Amino acid sequence: MADSAALDCRRASRLLSIACERDLTPEEEQALRVHLEACRGCREFEGQLRFLREASRRFGK
Amino acid sequence: MSQMPAADPRFAEIESHRPFLVRYALAQLRDPEQAQEVVQEALLAALEALAGFQGQSSLRTWLTSILRFKVLDLQRRLVSDRQRIESTDAGDEGEALLDELFDESGHWREAPQPWSNPEAAFEQSRFWDVFGKCLDRLPAASGRVFFKREVLGEETRAICGAEGITESNCWVILHRARLALRACLELNWFDAGVADGR
Numbered sequence: 001m002a003d004s005a006a007l008d009c010r011r012a013s014r015l016l017s018i019a020c021e022r023d024l025t026p027e028e029e030q031a032l033r034v035h036l037e038a039c040r041g042c043r044e045f046e047g048q049l050r051f052l053r054e055a056s057r058r059f060g061k
Numbered sequence: 062m063s064q065m066p067a068a069d070p071r072f073a074e075i076e077s078h079r080p081f082l083v084r085y086a087l088a089q090l091r092d093p094e095q096a097q098e099v100v101q102e103a104l105l106a107a108l109e110a111l112a113g114f115q116g117q118s119s120l121r122t123w124l125t126s127i128l129r130f131k132v133l134d135l136q137r138r139l140v141s142d143r144q145r146i147e148s149t150d151a152g153d154e155g156e157a158l159l160d161e162l163f164d165e166s167g168h169w170r171e172a173p174q175p176w177s178n179p180e181a182a183f184e185q186s187r188f189w190d191v192f193g194k195c196l197d198r199l200p201a202a203s204g205r206v207f208f209k210r211e212v213l214g215e216e217t218r219a220i221c222g223a224e225g226i227t228e229s230n231c232w233v234i235l236h237r238a239r240l241a242l243r244a245c246l247e248l249n250w251f252d253a254g255v256a257d258g259r
Contacts, residue, residue, distance in 0.1 A: 008163075008167025008168060009163060009168050010159065010163040010167040010168075011167065014236050017232070017235065017236035017239055017240075018236070021217050021231075021232050021235065022232075039172075041169045041172025042169075042173075044172070044174065044175055044176075045173045048173060048176065048243050049239060051176070051179050052211070052239055053211060055192060056211035056212045057211070058183055059189065060213055060214070
């Protein structure tokens with residue numbers, strides 16, 4: 001990620017989703033942390049992703 | 062299955078070839094569920110056509126030729142499904158969803174708001190109705206990928222393999238499914254005032 005410092009919400013949300021599938025690289029991790037610190041919307045999205053996962057698991061039982 | 066001549070002694074004989082046929086289908090399709098399904102279809106077709114079977118070839122050869130057509134048919138359907146995945150979920154329509162959610166500078170048009178006490182929803186049967194309806198609204202292919210991944214808990218690699226798409230394409234599809242599902246739940250549950258009984 002060349003311009004990792006300039007992570008926007010579109011890309012941050014995508015990284016949050018990808019983190020459900022694989023480990024992020026240290027660079028991705030770092031860029032995401034910087035973004036999340038400044039962005040309440042993406043912090044909400046992160047929690048809601050966890051909710052979606054839990055809801056989906058329960059839906060299947 | 063009313064046309065099935067169950068009394069025909071060859072019924073049991075046909076059934077005895079099932080394990081072989083499943084193996085044959087597995088070799089072509091790799092997906093065990095699809096293999097079972099396509100064998101079932103082939104056996105039903107065979108039972109219906111049994112009267113016309115003259116016995117010139119062995120029963121197994123005859124059954125295999127029916128199965129081969131069923132497999133080819135399924136493979137054709139899978140290819141068109143895969144094209145649909147590429148052209149809609151990961152393509153322009155998927156982009157359209159992202160453009161709807163994010164502005165030109167990449168910011169949320171409407172940032173996700175806190176959901177009040179979301180876990181309480183698990184106890185409410187109406188929530189599960191809404192959840193199911195939101196799942197149904199996902200585009201067919203991405204709904205299928207999401208269902209396998211999140212509801213059934215399958216590994217992404219296995220899902221992509223069965224769908225014939227790359228793993229990173231799978232991630233994109235899953236991401237878009239999550240964005241769409243989140244937006245649907247927000248609109249129809251958390252924002253709709255049903256979550257806290259308003």
